Amino acid sequence: MADKITSIRALWQQAAEQAIQFREHLDEGVQRPIHSYQQAAEAFRAPTPEVGTEGAQVVAELAELASPGIHAMPGARFFGWVIGASHEVGVAADWLTASWGQNAGNHMAAPAAAAAELIASQWLLDILDLPSEASVGYVTGCTMANFVCLAAARSEVLRKLGWDVEAKGLFGAPPIRVVLGEDAHSTVYSALQYLGFGTERVTRVPTDNQGAMLPDSFEQIIADAAADPAVIVIAQAGQINTGVFDPLVSIVAATRNHANCWVHVDGAFGLWARACPDRAHLAAGVAEADSWATDGHKWLQTPYDCGYAIVKNAEAHRRAMNIAASYLPPTTEGERDPSQYVPELSRRARGFATWAMLKHLGRQGIAEMVERHCRLARLIAGELSQVPGIEIMNDVVLNQVAVRFGADKPVETGDELTLKVISAVQREGTCFAAGARWKGRWIMRISVIGYPCQEVDVLRSAESIARLAKGIISGE
Numbered sequence: 001m002a003d004k005i006t007s008i009r010a011l012w013q014q015a016a017e018q019a020i021q022f023r024e025h026l027d028e029g030v031q032r033p034i035h036s037y038q039q040a041a042e043a044f045r046a047p048t049p050e051v052g053t054e055g056a057q058v059v060a061e062l063a064e065l066a067s068p069g070i071h072a073m074p075g076a077r078f079f080g081w082v083i084g085a086s087h088e089v090g091v092a093a094d095w096l097t098a099s100w101g102q103n104a105g106n107h108m109a110a111p112a113a114a115a116a117e118l119i120a121s122q123w124l125l126d127i128l129d130l131p132s133e134a135s136v137g138y139v140t141g142c143t144m145a146n147f148v149c150l151a152a153a154r155s156e157v158l159r160k161l162g163w164d165v166e167a168k169g170l171f172g173a174p175p176i177r178v179v180l181g182e183d184a185h186s187t188v189y190s191a192l193q194y195l196g197f198g199t200e201r202v203t204r205v206p207t208d209n210q211g212a213m214l215p216d217s218f219e220q221i222i223a224d225a226a227a228d229p230a231v232i233v234i235a236q237a238g239q240i241n242t243g244v245f246d247p248l249v250s251i252v253a254a255t256r257n258h259a260n261c262w263v264h265v266d267g268a269f270g271l272w273a274r275a276c277p278d279r280a281h282l283a284a285g286v287a288e289a290d291s292w293a294t295d296g297h298k299w300l301q302t303p304y305d306c307g308y309a310i311v312k313n314a315e316a317h318r319r320a321m322n323i324a325a326s327y328l329p330p331t332t333e334g335e336r337d338p339s340q341y342v343p344e345l346s347r348r349a350r351g352f353a354t355w356a357m358l359k360h361l362g363r364q365g366i367a368e369m370v371e372r373h374c375r376l377a378r379l380i381a382g383e384l385s386q387v388p389g390i391e392i393m394n395d396v397v398l399n400q401v402a403v404r405f406g407a408d409k410p411v412e413t414g415d416e417l418t419l420k421v422i423s424a425v426q427r428e429g430t431c432f433a434a435g436a437r438w439k440g441r442w443i444m445r446i447s448v449i450g451y452p453c454q455e456v457d458v459l460r461s462a463e464s465i466a467r468l469a470k471g472i473i474s475g476e
């Protein structure tokens, strides 16, 4: 029977075997997909199924069709974008999560899912050294975490002005000035777009050559905004190209003089510096903010997807995300519904994988990992900077390295060489890194954030990048 599965055990063991094979051989072969997007689409292209297919065959076919288009993201030499490695323990917890099939929206419907979130949230706040009274919403990633936190900010600054934005919306509301750095992450603009703030109605603070807001400029802007009824500041802990932190101590101090100002921190990966004694100084002042957005699927290594929206004023958080229906069991004193802190009602129980990763790594394991990644980022930067024509464009304070090839050449030539080196590195596939524009120039961005990455991987990758770059620069 096509709609039947022969045996759950056989089917799931078959899927597990596929997954194990993938992980065990991740280090071998080229560190990029074999299929391009077009080839992957061709592989999957087929007429709409009219009749079903037996389960084991579906799983086998999925693995066969997808495998050539799978990127070695959980591997030790993957440095693209800023992507965690979906740790084996998190994946195991996620398999259980999927098999349990819990809809995590409500505490009564899914008590264990809600409870795991509750406890994992307490651990998270402790490890990130954030106020213990803050509330945590489990979202898909930092984009949505920024959205949720800024919705809470919008709600609270307008409530203080006697405006109920949840009921009345933004038409006719008192104006809110949104202040952010010139090198804020693009997804912050997405959140502003969803929230009706508009991406152009913002005040941009000039930044230094690392992308951090200039404290004097920030202070001036806040002083100029003294008469504004409401201000929301969006600061950053960990700029995507450089890893730099906005000067939170002076940002928070400057905003104290404003009667109605909310400070939000986008800390997709950088917030985890707070978990590492060696790096925590970078994030000084961060705890004084009102809300924080970060990811589980980056430095905590949970499987995709997982982000956290953290808000000091839990009431503002709940107000902004309110969902109520007669059929949903209400919460009473001391109870917490996961759906009260996120836009969705029905959703995956992300608390299980978060709980599992925090339990597996522990405070010490997280600190060791963050410290190791930062050390390895400095190592790869040091190796590459010895090659003539290669320049490291950032102070490597965290795990991000911005590399420019042909740095001594005119901008267009340097751009061309940088893009050529990126292509050559990706083609060879010893490691994977991608490009980005930084301060008007192309760079190769190396993000050391995958759990398995060790010194040997960094040295092997640096050798490949340096060798290919030398050939391209000398052949120019």
Ligand SMILES: Cc1ncc(COP(=O)(O)O)c(C=O)c1O
Pocket (backbone or CB within 6 Å): 081, 082, 140, 141, 142, 143, 144, 185, 187, 188, 236, 238, 239, 240, 266, 267, 268, 269, 295, 307
């Ligand atoms: C600083 C910053 N904010 C936000 C995001 C978006 O996070 P996500 O892709 O998890 O939605 C990123 C992603 O790299 C980031 O680096």
